[in-house]
Amino acid sequence: MTRRLQGASIRRKLIALTLTVILIPVFCVLAIVGEKEIRDIQTDMLASSALMGSMVAEFGAAALAFDNPRAAEQVLRTLGNHEEFLDAVLYDLAGHRFAAYNRVGNIGAPIDLVPPAPEALVTRDGARITVVRPVDRNGTRFGTIVLHTSTAPLTSRVRAYLWGLVWLIAGVLAASLMLAWALEQMVSRRVQKLADVAQQIAQREDYSVRADDRGRDEIALLAHGFNAMLAEIGRRQSEAQQAIRVRDEFLSVASHELKTPLTSLKLQVQSLMEMPPAIADPAEAKRLQSSFALTERQVRRLERLVTNLLDVSRIAIGRFALASQEVDLVVLVKDVIAQFSAEIQRGGYQVSFDLPAEAKGQWDPLRLEQVVVNLVSNAIKYGDGKPIDIAVARRQEQTVLRVRDHGIGVDLPSQERIFERFERAVSVNYGGLGLGLYITRQIVTAHGGKISVESTPGQGSTFVVELPPEVPASPASPAAPASPASRASSTSREGAA
Amino acid sequence: MSRRMPRVALPLALVAAIAGACPASAAADELEYPVKAEFIERFTRFIDWPTQVFAGPDAPFVLCVVGSTPMEAHLERIAGRRLKERRVELRRLKPTADAGACHLLFVAGSERGHIKQIITRLSGKPVLTVGDSEGFAREGVLINLILDEDGHVRFEICSNELRKSGLNVSAQLLRLARVVTEVQP
Ligand SMILES: Nc1ncnc2c1ncn2[C@@H]1O[C@H](COP(=O)(O)OP(=O)(O)OP(=O)(O)O)[C@@H](O)[C@H]1O
Ligand SMILES: [Mg+2]
Secondary structure (H helix, E strand, O other): OHHHHHHOOHHHHHHHHHHHHHHHHHHHHHHHHHHHHHHHHHHHHHHHHHHHHHHHHHHHHHHHHOOOHHHHHHHHHHHOOOOOEEEEEEEEOOOOEEEEEEOOOOOOOOOOOOOOOOOOEEEEEOOEEEEEEEEEEOOEEEEEEEEEEEOHHHHHHHHHHHHHHHHHHHHHHHHHHHHHHHHHHHOHHHHHHHHHHHHHHHHHOOOOOOOOOOOOOHHHHHHHHHHHHHHHHHHHHHHHHHHHHHHHHHHHHHHHHHHHHHHHHHHHHHHHHHOOOOOOOHHHHHHHHHHHHHHHHHHHHHHHHHHHHHHHHHHHHOOOOOOOEEEEHHHHHHHHHHHOHHHHHHHOOOEEEEOOOOOEEEEOHHHHHHHHHHHHHHHHHHOOOOOEEEEEEEEOOEEEEEEEOOOOOOOHHHOOHHHOOOOOOOOOOOOOOOOHHHHHHHHHHHOOOEEEEEEEOOOEEEEEEEEOOEOOOOOOHHHOOOOHHHHHHHHHHHHHO | OOOOHHHHHHHHHHHHHHHHHOOOOHHHHHHHHHHHHHHHHHHHHHEEOOHHHOOOOOOOEEEEEEOOOOOHHHHHHHHOOEEOOEEEEEEEEOOOOOOOOOOEEEEOHHHHHHHHHHHHHHOOOOOEEEEOOOOHHHHOOOEEEEEOOOOOEEEEEEHHHHHHHOOEEOHHHHHHOEEEOOOOO
C-alpha cells in the first residue's frame, strides 16, 4: 500500500491523505454513535412494549376486578393507536380469556392459555416482541395480560437511521473530496505547471519561458529557483552561441585568406616540377626532384586542411550547394587512389579493389571526390600499414562504396560521435582536425545517401557509403545544416567539450 | 391472599355465564350477594382514604351496616379479612346513629326512608357509602350496586358527593362506573 502510494502522483497522495485524515475519524465516530443509537432504539422499543403491558395491566385491573370484559376490550382497543401493536389477550386468574383485541389486518388469533407470569416478562423472537405481565392492584393479582408487538417499526426506524448515516457519510465524503480538490489546486496543480514548463523547455529548447513564481510558499520558492536557473542557462547559451559565431567567422575569414595564396603556391610548385632540370648532375637533379615532390605533397595536405575548414564554415552558414552532373564513381575512385599513390607506397599498403566496369550517377563530382579522399586518407592514416580493400557495387538503385582497412578501429561508443564536427577518437599523435568524416557525412546526406561505420577496435574499420542514382529534388534536411535544431545540437555538444 | 383469590374469581365468571343464559335462575340469585360483597371488598382496593381518618397504624377499618339486608352474612365474611391492610371492625348502626366514625357504610334498601338524613349527615366526610338499591346514587350514596340487563353486577357513582367526600378514587374505577349526579331537592 505505502509502496504503491509512493509511486503515485502528488495529487493522488494529497487526495489519499485528506480522505484518510477526514474519513477514518468520521467513520469511527459514526460507527460508535450508530451502534449506540441502534442499541438505544432497540431498548426503547422493548421499553415501550413493556410500557404498553403496564398500561393494560393498570386499566385492565379494574375491569378484571369488577368483571367487566367490555371495559377491558375498550382498554385493549386503545392499544390499536400504537403502530407496533399486534394483539393482546387479558386472562383472568383461572387462565380463561377475559378480553382480547386483535389489530385489524393482523391474523394469528391469540391462544387461550396463560403461561405463569409472576413478574413482567418481555421477550423478543424475530420480528415479534411478547410481553407477559401479571395484572394486579395493591398486591392482589386479578389476571394476566399477554400482548404482542411487531419489531417492523423498529427495523424501519433503524433502517431510516442507517440511511441517515449513509447520507451523512456521503456528505462527508463529498466535502472531503472538495477539500482534497482545493488542496490539490493549491499544491499539486502548481507543481504540475512547473513540471509542464520544464517539459516544454526540454522539448523546445526555448529558455526564454518562465515559471509562475508568485506566492511565498515552497513551490513559489522552487519556481523562483527554477527561473533563476533558466536565466543562467539562457545567458550561457547565448554566450556560447556568440563564441561559436565568432569562431565560425574567424574560420571562414581565415580559411578564405589562406586558400588564395595556397592555390598559387600549389601552381608554382607544380610548374616548377614540370620544368626540365636546370642542374646537370643527375644525382643533384633527382634530389631536387624528390624535394619538389615532398613540397607538393605538403602543399596538397595543407590545401586539404584549408579546404576542409572552408567547407565547415560554409556548412555552418548554410552556403553549401551541390552541382550535380554525370559521374562515374569507379573512375573517381581510381583517380583518388592515383593521387594517394605516394602515401600508399610510403605506408607500405596493399590496396585491393573490387570494382565494376562503371558506376554512374548524377552527383557533384568535386564533393564526391572529397568523400572518397576523406575515407581513403583515413584508411591510410589509421590503417596501421595493413591491407586496404575498396569496393564499389550496385545494390538495387543504390550505389555502394565500401572502404575497409585492418587498422586501429573505432570503439563502439565513438562510432556515432566521429561523424560530428571536431570529434576525434584518437590521440593527438595522429594529425588532423576531426573534420573529414563530418564533411563527408554532410556531402553524403546532401546527396540523399547514407554513411555508416562498422568497426572492431584493433581489427579495422569499414566505412560504407550508399548513394541514390541522383540527388533528390529537395535534399534531406541534414544536408541543410543551417537549420537551427541541428546547429544547436552540434554547437551544444561543442560547448560541452 | 392470592391463594384465596381464584375461589372468588370463579363464581364471578360463573355469574356472567349463568346470568347471561337465564337471568331469572335461582343460581344467579344466590350468587348476587356474594358477588356484591366481593365488589365492596374490591372497591377498597381502588379507593384511598385520607390518612387522618385512621387513629393510628393499628386502628381498624370500620365497616358499618345500616338497616337489614341479605348482604349482611356476606359482609360478615368480608369483615373476617383485612381491608386496606387493617383488621376490620363490623358495626351495625341505627339509622339515626352518627356514622361519621365509619370508613365504609353499607346502606340497606330498607333505609330508603332515612336516606336523605344519612346522606346529609355524611356529606363532605370521607365515608364511602355503598348501597344496592334502585336510585340510591341519585340520592347521594357514593357507590350504588346494580344489575345490568344481562344480570351482571355493575355500579353507579354519585360524582358530586364523591368529589366532596375527600376520598381518592382511582380513575380506573370511575371508568367502569355509570356516573350519576345527586338530584338536589
Ligand atoms: N579508418 C579509420 N580507422 C580508425 N579510426 C578512424 C578511421 N576513420 C576515422 N577514424 C576516427 O574518426 C575520427 C574522425 O575522423 P575524421 O576524418 O573526421 O578526422 P581526422 O581524420 O582525425 O582529421 P581530419 O579532419 O584531418 O580528417 C578520427 O580522429 C579517428 O579517431
Ligand atoms: Mg580524416
